[in-house]
Amino acid sequence: MMRTYKFRIYPSKRLQETIEEHLNICRYLYNYLLEQKTKNPKLNKGDTQKLITLHKKENPELKKVHSKVLQIINNKLWGSLKALGKLKQNGHKVGRLRFKSSKNHYKTIEYNQSGFKVDYTTKRLKLSKIGEIPITLHRKIKGVIKGIIIKKEPTGKWFAFFQVEEEPKPLPKTNKVIGIDLGINGYAIDSEGNKFENPKFIDKTFDKIKKVQKNLSRKVRGSNNYKKTKLKLINVYDKLNNQKNDFLHKLSRYYINNYDKIVLEDLKIKSMIENKKGQKTLNRHILDGSWRKFINLLLYKAEGAGREVILINPAYTSKKCSNCGFVVSSLKLSDRLFFCPNCGWNIDRDYNASLNILKSGLGGSVVPVEGRPLLRIIPYIKVISGQVSPMSQGAPSVREG
Ligand SMILES: [Zn+2]
Known part of the structure; x- marks a missing residue:
């Protein structure tokens, strides 16, 4: 490869x-x-x-x-x-x-x-x-x-x-599978109940970008000050990219090292659905781009490591009850909890989605034993420093690369 x-x-x-x-x-x-x-x-x-x-x-x-x-x-x-x-x-x-x-x-x-x-x-x-x-x-x-x-x-x-x-180097099998929901509320929520926090630097650097952009708009085009400010803007974007890439490399490495099969939504289909619903903010664009990059990194790393990444159709992943399959059509975007009137299942909305994603990727064969009321929240700094290990024992810890 x-x-x-x-x-x-x-x-x-x-x-x-x-x-x-x-x-x-x-x-x-x-x-x-x-x-x-x-x-x-x-x-x-x-x-x-x-x-x-x-x-x-x-x-x-x-x-x-x-x-x-x-x-x-x-x-x-x-x-x-x-x-x-x-x-x-x-x-x-x-x-x-x-x-x-x-x-x-x-x-x-x-x-x-x-x-x-x-x-x-x-x-x-x-x-x-x-x-x-x-x-x-x-x-x-x-x-x-x-x-x-x-x-x-x-x-x-x-x-x-x-x-x-390079010669591909397959990693040892872990006999573990995972579904991941990529979101705004958390960067990634997976079917083991991990919620990876959105990298804070995105917001921070984004504010900086806005500030420099405003500064730039006040300068005379082509002047020395304009060029200086423009370079500053390029550098802030560059920094954002580097931080983002570092985070995405480490998060994707975590999943590749610990799971044989990784299931996610196909973003191409998802954005087609969402684009109809109106304009996206720049902030959202940055996140969107990073999700794509994240999936590409997973695919790329999976190839060398002998892992499988499955992309599924995102229809109903957030509206379906992961316990009984009932579709709740009245779920609003602001509802953080998913409540199923059919079976009484009460669960974090993104966690529910990740369970559906996993199920869909494995052909409907996984049923969670019990709902986890509390998610394990993982701050991005832990991802950056490679300190995350899976919930269950016996799996290898995060390695660099
Ligand atoms: Zn249900």
């Missing part, structure tokens, strides 16, 4: 200029190939590939960039053409592929198979035709590095993304 690792790199001023120059050459070549293809639509991928070699003779500047890096530009172009063709096929109105007219439209340099080397002792990334760049290798690479992508993020920081081919 392929995994991506992100490492910070520290190119000197001179090297940054070299990389920028390479980016310009890459962008130029992309536009050149697209132009040739537009002029002569019969050209195939092999033809445009040959054009690179031919064009090198006319334009020796291209030789400044590693040859494999140039080849990948052709792949990129054809990838975009193919994607565009697919959209057209599906009946979407699409224009032509656009030329990358500005620096902002071409941001990555890609090395594939060759032209790069990682020196673990000197902690340097060696890139052919660019040079040696100091790198922070905060974790060990266990597989084979297939490619490296160099990118400058809006914060001004440079990163290298390693694409690594």
